Amino acid sequence: MSEIILPPSLTAIRDDFLALEQRDRLQLLLEFSQELPALPPRYAEHPDLLERVEECQAPVFIFPEVDSDGIFHLHATAPAEAPTTRGFASILAQGLDGLTAQQVLDVPDDFPYMIGLTEAVSPLRIRGMLGILGRIKRAVRAHLG
Amino acid sequence: MTVDLDAAPELFGYAHPERLVTTAWLEKNLGHDGLVVVESDEDVLLYEVGHIPGAVKIDWHTDLNHPVERDYINGEAFSDLMIKKGISRDTAVVIYGDKSNWWAAYALWVFTLFGHEDVRLLNGGRDKWIAEGRALTSNPSTPAPAEYPVIYRDDTEHRAYREDVLAHLGNPLVDVRSPEEYVGDRTTAPAYPEEGTLRAGHIPTAVSIPWARAAAEDGTFRSIEELTAIYRDELGLTEEDEVIVYCRIGERSSHTWFVLTYLLGLDGVQNYDGSWTEWGSAVRVPIVKGAEPGVVPV
Numbered sequence: 001m002s003e004i005i006l007p008p009s010l011t012a013i014r015d016d017f018l019a020l021e022q023r024d025r026l027q028l029l030l031e032f033s034q035e036l037p038a039l040p041p042r043y044a045e046h047p048d049l050l051e052r053v054e055e056c057q058a059p060v061f062i063f064p065e066v067d068s069d070g071i072f073h074l075h076a077t078a079p080a081e082a083p084t085t086r087g088f089a090s091i092l093a094q095g096l097d098g099l100t101a102q103q104v105l106d107v108p109d110d111f112p113y114m115i116g117l118t119e120a121v122s123p124l125r126i127r128g129m130l131g132i133l134g135r136i137k138r139a140v141r142a143h144l145g
Numbered sequence: 146m147t148v149d150l151d152a153a154p155e156l157f158g159y160a161h162p163e164r165l166v167t168t169a170w171l172e173k174n175l176g177h178d179g180l181v182v183v184e185s186d187e188d189v190l191l192y193e194v195g196h197i198p199g200a201v202k203i204d205w206h207t208d209l210n211h212p213v214e215r216d217y218i219n220g221e222a223f224s225d226l227m228i229k230k231g232i233s234r235d236t237a238v239v240i241y242g243d244k245s246n247w248w249a250a251y252a253l254w255v256f257t258l259f260g261h262e263d264v265r266l267l268n269g270g271r272d273k274w275i276a277e278g279r280a281l282t283s284n285p286s287t288p289a290p291a292e293y294p295v296i297y298r299d300d301t302e303h304r305a306y307r308e309d310v311l312a313h314l315g316n317p318l319v320d321v322r323s324p325e326e327y328v329g330d331r332t333t334a335p336a337y338p339e340e341g342t343l344r345a346g347h348i349p350t351a352v353s354i355p356w357a358r359a360a361a362e363d364g365t366f367r368s369i370e371e372l373t374a375i376y377r378d379e380l381g382l383t384e385e386d387e388v389i390v391y392c393r394i395g396e397r398s399s400h401t402w403f404v405l406t407y408l409l410g411l412d413g414v415q416n417y418d419g420s421w422t423e424w425g426s427a428v429r430v431p432i433v434k435g436a437e438p439g440v441v442p443v
Contacts, residue, residue: 030193081243083190121189122206 007103010095010111017115025120033087035094039063039077060085060132064139072104072140073097076132084121088112088129092136101140109133147179148237148263156268158369160410164403165268165366166239172279175199181232181288184271185242185252187396195281197241197274201230201288205248205396209255215419220295223259231288234261234296241267241274245357245364251399254416258298266403269365276363303402305389305415307423310348311430314441317388319380320347321356321401322421326393329434344425346434348391350441352380356397359404372408382411391417391424 006014017025043063060078067073074096076089096104108114112129151170156162166174174180175198182200184192192202203209208226211218218226232238238256242249249266256264267274275281300306305313325331329346347353358375361367367375376382388405392398395418402416424430433439 026190026193030190033190080194081191082188083194084188087190120207122204122210124206125189 004108004114006107006111006114007095007099009098010107013091013095014115017117020116022120025117029087029091029117029121030083032090032094033083036076036078036086036090037093039075043075060089060128062089062132062135062139064136064143066101066140066143070100072099072101074136084125085128088132091115092129092132096136101144104140105137105144107133107137109137147235148174148177159366159408161407164265164407166265167268168274168277168279171197171239171241171267171274179235180237180239181230182267183230183232183238183240183249183252185240185248186271187242187244187248191243191271193283193285195283196286198280198282198284199286200241201286203230203240203252205251205255209252217255217258217298220259220297223298224293224295227293228290229288231291232293233291234293235263236291237263237265239265239267241270243271245272245360245400246270247356247396247400250403251396254303254399254402257303258300259296260299269363272364303406303415305391305417307417307419307427307430309415310389310391310417310424313387313389314348314350317380317382317386318348318351319388319390319398319401320351320353321390321392321398322347322353323355324353324436326421327351327353328436329432344432346425346432347438348424349431349433349439351391351433352438353436354380354401356392356400359401366404366408369408372404376405376409382409384411386411387413387415389415389417391420393421394418395420 017028020028060076063075065073074093076093078085078089096107109130111133112126118126150163151166153167153170155167156165159165171182175182182197183203184196184200185203185205186192189204189206196202203226209217238261240249240253246266249270253264253266320327327347331345354375359367359372382388388411390398390401390405395416398416398420402414405411405414431442
């Protein structure tokens with residue numbers, strides 16, 4: 001069995017979650033959701049934000065960037081009424097920010113299943129985080145051409 | 146009943162006004178002996194962000210769904226849940242939640258499958274309570290354990306299975322999803338994640354009445370006059386009808402089930418919780434695409 005290699009930032013997040021009892025894991029997810037920074041002004045009027053579709057489960061808008069040094073940054077926003085989605089985005093923003101584009105692509109697609117939230121949050125909801133990670137990787141791949 | 150009914154004039158006219166309470170009534174009755182307030186949301190963390198003081202949390206995924214099979218919990222598990230949440234068999238339960246009470250209505254429907262007698266919805270749900278500036282707390286509630294008997298779930302009256310729907314074709318069938326889902330342009334609500342459905346469209350003969358037509362801007366239910374115009378006049382439903390409602394996984398249709406059963410007073414309404422995620426994935430069931438309901442297959 002090969003050991004899964006995660007970047008140190010994601011390893012730390014995973015270990016923090018796994019060290020907690022189930023109900024405390026929800027509390028940590030809540031803390032992540034509260035730590036999601038506001039969008040920088042250059043994105044605040046992004047046209048996507050104007051296309052909010054009502055009746056949608058936790059609309060999340062992500063703005064993945066690879067800077068001129070090849071370093072990845074993620075900005076994201078989701079409404080305050082969707083703390084779980086905000087928490088997912090915040091985990092990925094904190095865990096992926098500062099990695100190289102290739103390191104981001106090397107993150108296992110099923111990372112969201114590794115942080116011990118499946119029972120506390122439910123597998124169906126974890127799929128939301130899988131979706132965000134998938135979109136991030138697509139954007140990075142497009143950037144690398 | 147151990148807890149008074151809400152006599153607010155705005156609830157007059159509904160067939161079963163005892164199934165609703167207003168925010169003002171709830172604020173006045175918080176802490177009343179024999180009353181337990183339950184929050185049930187789409188987002189599993191909203192309760193932790195802030196909830197009505199004293200309210201307990203019941204989550205549709207982690208509490209009400211069977212952990213393995215696609216079904217609801219059994220009588221033993223429901224009894225354990227009630228005991229943990231401080232709910233006795235004669236407790237008056239008031240449920241509220243996000244999204245115009247979708248998940249609150251869904252939880253209320255599950256309580257009904259277990260025959261819990263006094264279960265009510267907070268009209269307008271979480272959003273109205275907050276919009277009116279009423280109190281919230283982030284302190285988790287610690288209810289004293291209650292006593293609750295093991296009650297076997299009875300699905301016959303309010304729940305429809307796929308084979309019931311097949312046998313029902315030709316009788317009133319209401320699809321409460323968005324128009325795009327009904328027509329077959331997509332299989333999920335706009336911006337919802339794909340959940341494995343293989344085919345798009347609707348069940349033959351189903352009429353499209355999106356759930357939101359029953360909700361006002363503030364998340365409360367529309368007046369009895371407005372609901373009568375939609376469901377009795379436009380759709381032609383009467384007391385004699387057996388009706389099945391469905392959506393994608395049964396939550397939006399719980400909202401419409403509540404409207405038809407308790408606000409309009411129709412007795413024969415069932416919620417098909419398998420809904421599109423089952424029907425659209427099932428082998429050899431008929432599907433219609435496009436804006437017309439279609440006909441019963443021969």
